[in-house]
Amino acid sequence: MPRPVFPLDSSRSFTDQQIVGHNRWHPDIPAQVHVKPGDSFRVDCREWFDGAIRNDDSADDILNAPLAGVHVLSGPIAVSGAEPGDLLIVDILDVGPIPQEDSGPLAGQGWGYTGVFATRNGGGFLTEQFPDAYKVIWDFQGGTATSRHVPGVAFTGIVHPGLMGTAPSHELLGRWNAREQALIDTDPQRVPPLALPPLPDSAILGSLSGADFDRVAGEAARTAPPRENGGNQDIKNLTKGSRVFYPVFVDGAHLSMGDLHFSQGDGEITFCGAIEMGGFMDLHVDLIKGGMQTYGVTENAIFMPGNTDPQYSQWLAFSGTSVTLDGEQRYLDSHLSYQRACLHAIDYLTTFGYSAIQAYMILGAAPIEGRLSGVVDIPNSCSTVYLPTAIFDFDVTPGPGGPHQVDPGQGVPKASA
Template identity: 50%
Template sequence: MPETVFEVDVDEDPEDQPDPIVNRWHPDTPPAATIKPGEKVRIECLDWTGGQVNNDDSANDIRDMELSPNHHLSGPFEVKGAEPGDMLVVDILDLGPFPDHEWGFTGIFDLENGGGFLTDHFPEARKTIWELDGVMTHSRHIDDVRFPGCAHPGIIGTAPSHELLEAWNEREQALIDRGPDAQTGVNHETGDDEPPLALPPEPENVLLGDMDDDKLEDAAKEAARTIPPRENAGNCDIKNLGRGSRVYLPVFVEGANFITGDLHFSQGDGEITFCGAIEMAGYIDLKVDIIKNGVEKMGTDHAMFKPGYQDPDFSDYLVFEGYSVDEDGTQHYKNGNVGMRRACLDAIDYLTNFGYTREQGYFLLSTVPIESRLAGVVDLPNTCVTVSVPNEAFDINIDPDTLADDSVVTDRSDVAKPS
């Protein structure tokens, strides 16, 4: 087993961990450990909420979650000899839940606390708990579903330079300024309440490892949230970034100072419920190397990866199509986001034919390794998006031809709700 260079304790608060947790991007965060090129290491990780979710049948913890400390991540890790302009090469060797913590969770966040991709259709907090059995998973909250997970880190990335951090904050603040009023959240034109278009630095609940207190106050005012993906990769939530994958990360600071965490046992393309993967605490084994001057050699200053060989071998899919026309019939111009919404909503409604609630359908699209594609982007005015649901993930047959049979089961379990 590789040497463990970062330890966590799932029974302790994030502030009381054996190694200090980070939850922001900042170039001055002190490294938690140094890794030599070619070395294999094990990194332990809390779940992304820092242990705020319980293995029970109430969604109170999702409804009442404190979001500003998230994500709770492990690192940063200095890679000896890495310099700006290099490319960090990270091989994902293995990952999984802790042996005494073999469960995960998925949440629908309340409209007033986080929301999600389809929050206007699912405005109330809900939760599912998943049992993790080797490579397989099932849930007491969703009957007749059992499938192999597509385990991967939701977040892996390198620290930004001061210049890149400043560029992030400037461009995202400009986007915020173009959206709803920053103080009231009200759309200037319609008067409707709307979420912000981006999240500015939030100095409350900042964790930057072992940074000295005299530096932490100023750093917290500019440290970037870990919510979106950026040039350093970060929160990409790519389900195919699993065992056997090789990740190429541009280096922006001495030592690279890469961070990882937000481990997922499984996820569908898009992670559409926001807390949408099967989130878990666990470990990840990595091998790290360096390509000197790799950014120039490869001609890119963004991350790249080669997928591994551990994805589920599904072959029997039911494919739903969505176009750039929203639910009220408004035509949008080549809007893939609208197309994705329509395909997901159709898939959710379809699954109700087999006794699943719409909330269960929403959870399934977010956790089963569904395949989503931009199928067509050239034809005016619509972009075509497909969402492919594998029949093999179900213990029942969800083929459309079965709906001619009146014996389809319609009495099923339900997801966890707030008490």
């Protein structure tokens, strides 16, 4: 096992650990750990809500989830010799649930969860069709996930970090805040909001204290979106065997990671849409000096996908175009066409006896493939959703006998308010 450099004790909260991480992006958050190019090491990661979500049959914890405090990240980790303009090479040697803890109250101890946020608390990709809060619990056995809330489904997870990235420079942070505030200003009362501005409330900033804490808390960027530094990209194929090339914006690079997922469908369409969990990452780092200019990677990491994906060979694909549900034509709107493809998949699965929310949860958690299939044929963009048929314990393809009827069981818990 690689040397542990960022250990977490499951019996203690994130802010009561030997090393305290952070939940905001800012160049002045001090590095908690120092490593050298060529080092391999282990990092423990806490589930993104730090234990606020429980293994039960209620979705009230999702309804009241403390979004101001996410994501709890392990780091920053300083890499000796890293300078602005370099590329940081990060190899994911291994990633998985909390080791040797197969049961317990924390997601990652033999279980994880998928949630749909209520519209007022962030919503999801299909929030107009699913405006309420829901939760599904998934149990892990080996590399397979099953759920008492979605019967008839079992799939191999593609375990990955939803979030990993380097710290922004002061200049880059300023650009983020300016452009996101400008977007908010176009519709400041929108629900859910167009973006999330800096928020001192619930900020965790490593070892900072006093006036430095107050200043950084008022400037630091929230971790919800992906940005030029990587961040919350939610790429399911960024997994064991991946090699990532991150732009370096500050001395030491200041690498951080968290938001581990046992599995996820492309797009993480329910927002809390992966199977969320805590766990560990084994990493190896190196540097390409001056690599940003040499390879033209001035923003946004490039990566080599992992090599341990489950081998599904048969798929059922659904397509959608950029036409709204009430028949309005939109011009090459790929966001809309992917929504329509997902809704077509949900409609199809309900003919087998699943509720619409059960079908939505399947698309968020199972390793579906989402693709832009046509982006040039005006006026319609075409997007497709590929559903692996082997995840079901019945034949999910069309046939002369009609759809098999699954027993939906107790169904998906919905929040009480």
